[in-house]
Amino acid sequence: MPTWSDKGKWKEIDPDLPETDPDLTETDPDLTQSDPDPIDADDYAAYYEDQPGPSGVFYCTECCEPLVDRAGPLCRICEPYQDWRRRIDRERHNKANREAREAGLCGHCRKSKADPGKASCTPCRRKKTESQARRDAERKKMREKEKKSEEKKEKKTEKSTKEKKAEEKKKKDKKR
Secondary structure, three states: OOEEOOOOOEEOOOOOOOOOOHHHHHHOOOOOOOOOOHHHHHHHHHHHHHOOOOOOOEEOOOOOOEEOOOOOOOOOOHHHHHHHHHHHHHHHHHHHHHHHHHHOOOHHHHHOOOOOOOOOOHHHHHHHHHHHHHHHHHHHHHHHHHHHHHHHHHHHHHHHHHHHHHHHHHHHHHHO
16 A cells, blocks of 8 residues: 655555656655665575575474484484384284184275174175185085994994804804
């Protein structure tokens, strides 16, 4: 907003007027377009020279403090805290993975928080049906083996009973 001059007129600079406008210099000698304020320019230059460039100072990614004598992403205060937090998260993640493996879930099912008894993704469902079919086949084989072993035992017992009967007959025949 324009200000008042000493003579009571508005101080306005018209950009269309040339620098050597006689009307402008006669009315107010302070308003010259050709002369920028040298004090302000020097102050700004000194200010910008004091500021470090983008490669001069690095800042911590957590607390935004300037890193002194360090080029890493974290300062000396945040680094141990970050390590501690990573260790806690890793332990929690490992525990969840262990529980999911024990429950028979894959990583996707674990992340989607599926019930341990039910599979939510297609590979897990296929795997579950395959494993169920495999278990059923193993049970069937075990039953067949048990039946065969029972039959063998029965045959052995039959043989042994037949042999005993035959021996008894021989003994009876000898006694007669």
